[in-house]
Amino acid sequence: MATQSKKKLIVHEIESWFSENARAFPWRTDDFPWGRLVSEFMSQQTQIDRVALKWPLILERFPTPKSLAQSNEQNILSLWQGLGYYRRAKFLKKTAEIITEDFAGEVPSDVDDLLKLSGVGKYTAGAISSIAFDKREAIVDANVHRVLCRLWNHAGEWAPSSWTWGKAEQLVSVCSSPKVFNEGLMEFGATVCSKSPKCETCPLQGQCDAFAKNTQSMLPTVKKKTKKKKVFHYAVVLEHQGEFAFEQRGDTGLWSGMWQVPTVDSDVELDVNEISKQLNVRGKLKMLGSFEHMLSHRAISFTVFSCKVGKDSRFNWFSAEALEELPLATAQRKVLAVHCAA
Numbered sequence: 252m253a254t255q256s257k258k259k260l261i262v263h264e265i266e267s268w269f270s271e272n273a274r275a276f277p278w279r280t281d282d283f284p285w286g287r288l289v290s291e292f293m294s295q296q297t298q299i300d301r302v303a304l305k306w307p308l309i310l311e312r313f314p315t316p317k318s319l320a321q322s323n324e325q326n327i328l329s330l331w332q333g334l335g336y337y338r339r340a341k342f343l344k345k346t347a348e349i350i351t352e353d354f355a356g357e358v359p360s361d362v363d364d365l366l367k368l369s370g371v372g373k374y375t376a377g378a379i380s381s382i383a384f385d386k387r388e389a390i391v392d393a394n395v396h397r398v399l400c401r402l403w404n405h406a407g408e409w410a411p412s413s414w415t416w417g418k419a420e421q422l423v424s425v426c427s428s429p430k431v432f433n434e435g436l437m438e439f440g441a442t443v444c445s446k447s448p449k450c451e452t453c454p455l456q457g458q459c460d461a462f463a464k465n466t467q468s469m470l471p472t473v474k475k476k477t478k479k480k481k482v483f484h485y486a487v488v489l490e491h492q493g494e495f496a497f498e499q500r501g502d503t504g505l506w507s508g509m510w511q512v513p514t515v516d517s518d519v520e521l522d523v524n525e526i527s528k529q530l531n532v533r534g535k536l537k538m539l540g541s542f543e544h545m546l547s548h549r550a551i552s553f554t555v556f557s558c559k560v561g562k563d564s565r566f567n568w569f570s571a572e573a574l575e576e577l578p579l580a581t582a583q584r585k586v587l588a589v590h591c592a593a
């Protein structure tokens with residue numbers, strides 16, 4: 252099959268497939284660049300169903316870049332709970348400030364301008380420019396990379412590469428609508444040409460080199476797994492007359508800016524005396540339970556303690572009802588669940 256005609260066939264099939272099979276997500280209901288931008292920030296490494304639940308809440312609270320720019324960072328962190336990768340919420344806040352100050356409150360449409368925003372790389376810039384503004388820009392995420400590697404039976408690269416970007420650029424150059432094609436290609440990778448591809452019903456079967464050679468299950472090449480680093484977090488629920496002690500994590504590192512019950516982070520196992528000493532707590536610590544919390548790069552062993560103490564001014568104190576609003580990472584919600592269950 253001539254290369255140019257293969258590309259045109261692929262593009263045509265994806266555009267028609269997407270026009271009939273697009274899933275109904277709230278950010279797809281109208282052309283709303285800010286909403287699209289927020290959805291792109293939220294979607295990175297997060298299940299799309301979770302994003303669909305949270306997106307309306309975030310947009311209701313922050314309907315414009317200016318509304319987020321003028322808000323306290325804790326408000327977006329609080330709404331971000333459950334989505335993980337909290338750095339994205341901070342990037343979104345910074346991005347809202349840049350849009351407000353440098354782009355008169357309007358999301359820019361050009362890739363070069365989008366790349367000036369905080370936390371926006373080549374993929375996100377291309378996605379916003381093409382999907383929100385229908386500009387002829389390529390995008391490659393993990394789904395697109397998988398589809399393209401299979402269509403051309405391309406092995407050797409587990410992540411998007413210059414080869415994949417080159418192919419995506421060639422395809423977008425011949426499509427009718429970059430908005431439809433790019434979003435369609437991502438959706439196709441997420442739902443049809445997924446990790447377990449549905450080749451039997453695939454409209455691209457005739458154009459797929461991997462299908463012809465029966466190599467689709469081996470593509471793209473899998474990344475060698477690196478061993479997660481094991482670390483230990485000792486979380487102590489300090490209680491004083493119905494109120495609980497919380498502290499804010501530092502500005503950098505894991506869960507930066509989020510709140511937690513007083514917690515000792517350690518690379519090695521600690522005994523209860525060492526934990527008391529490090530937290531400078533006088534009362535007797537009672538162990539309530541433990542759990543493993545997995546992140547992409549580390550396995551955290553959490554041990555939860557409780558202790559009744561006097562009110563200590565080193566910490567902020569909250570009633571149980573006030574905790575709903577406090578930005579807590581999922582691991583800290585698990586700590587509170589252990590405490591409630593004890």
Ligand code: SF4
Pocket residue numbers: 398401402443444445448449450453454455456459461462467
């Ligand atoms: S035939 Fe199978 S491997 Fe090829 S594009 Fe379709 S779903 Fe993917």
